[in-house]
Amino acid sequence: MKNKTALIKSMIMVIAILLIAVPVIGLTYKAAFGYGGGGGGGGITYPSSASVSINSGAASTNAREVTLALSASNATLMAISNTSSFSGVSYETYTTSKAWTLSDGAGEKTVYVKFRSSTGGETEASDMITYTISADETPADDEVPPAEDTTPPPADEAPAEDTTPPPADETGYDEALARRLAGWILLQVESRGEAYYVYPGDLMRYYLGRPADAFRIMQHFGLGATHEFITSYTTYPSYVIGKILIDVDDWGKAYYIYPGDAKAYYLGRPADAFRIMSDLGLGITNANLEKIEAGSL
Secondary structure (H helix, E strand, C coil): CHHHHHHHHHHHHHHHHHHHEECCCCEEHHHHCCCCCCCCCCCCCCCEEEEEEEHHHCCEECCCEEEEEEEEECCCEEEEECCCCCCCCCCEECCCEEEEECCCCCEEEEEEEEEECCCCCEEEEEEEEEECCCHHHCCCHHHCCCCCCCCCCCHHHCCCCCCCCCCCCCCCCCHHHHHHCCCCEEEECCCCCCEEEEECCCCEEEECCCHHHHHHHHHHHCEEECHHHHHCCCCCCHHHCCCEEEECCCCCEEEEEECCCCEEEECCCHHHHHHHHHHHCEEECHHHHCCCCECCC
C-alpha cells in the first residue's frame, strides 16, 4: 500500500508539472498541448470549429449515397468512417465536400470524421441520418433467389467432423481483455503500482512512469474537441470513452473520459489528478497485464 501511495503521489507531481507549468523546458500548460501560440515552439495545434453535415442536415434519406459537407479550421487531412473505431480507414486531403456511402441496412446511421492539422492534432465530428430502404431496392418476386437446398446428404456421404484444434495464439495477447480495459488507467498491484494507460485506438498499454513518457502520451493521444462538444454532455458518447479530450476553444484544457461512468474528469489541478489516480485507477495482476501488448511512441 505504501508503494502504491508513493507512486500515486509521484504521478500527481508528473501530471501537475505537465498540465500546469513546465518551467524547466519553458512551456506553459497551453503550449504543452500545442494549442495557440507562444513558448516551446513546434507545438501541436488542433483543428477548430469542426463539423460534418449529411445531405445538408436532412433527417432521413432513401439512398445510401449521400453528400457530406465538411468544415474545420486549420485542417489539412481528414479520415471518414461509418464506425467510431475508424478501423481500416486512411487519411486523405481535407476538402469541404465529399460523396459518401452509408453502411448497409435500414436505420439510424452515423458518419464519423477526424480532422488532422499539419502538426498532428486531431478533432472529431459526427452527424446522423436515418436511412430508409426505397421500393426500388426491394427485389421483385421474380428476382427472389430460390431457397437454398438444406437437405442433408446421405449418411455415407456425410463429411467427417474436423477435430483439429484451432492454432494457439502465438503472441499470448488477449484481444478480448484489451477491449474490456480500453481507456482505463491500470495499476500493477503485484509490483510497485506502476501505472499504464490502455489507448482505445490500438488496444495497447503505455507506461506512465516517467515525466517524458507521460508528456508524450498526453500530447500524442489527446483528441481535440470543441468547447461546445465538451460542455454538451454529462455522460459522453461511446466513441470518446477512455480518451483524453483537449478543449481547443478554452486554452487546451484536458479532460479524461472515465470508462467507469462515461463522465469527464478535469486534469488541471493536483487534487483532481490525485482523485483520478487513486479512485479511478484499476488494479491488474502481472499475468493479466502481460496479456495486453505494450506500446511505445
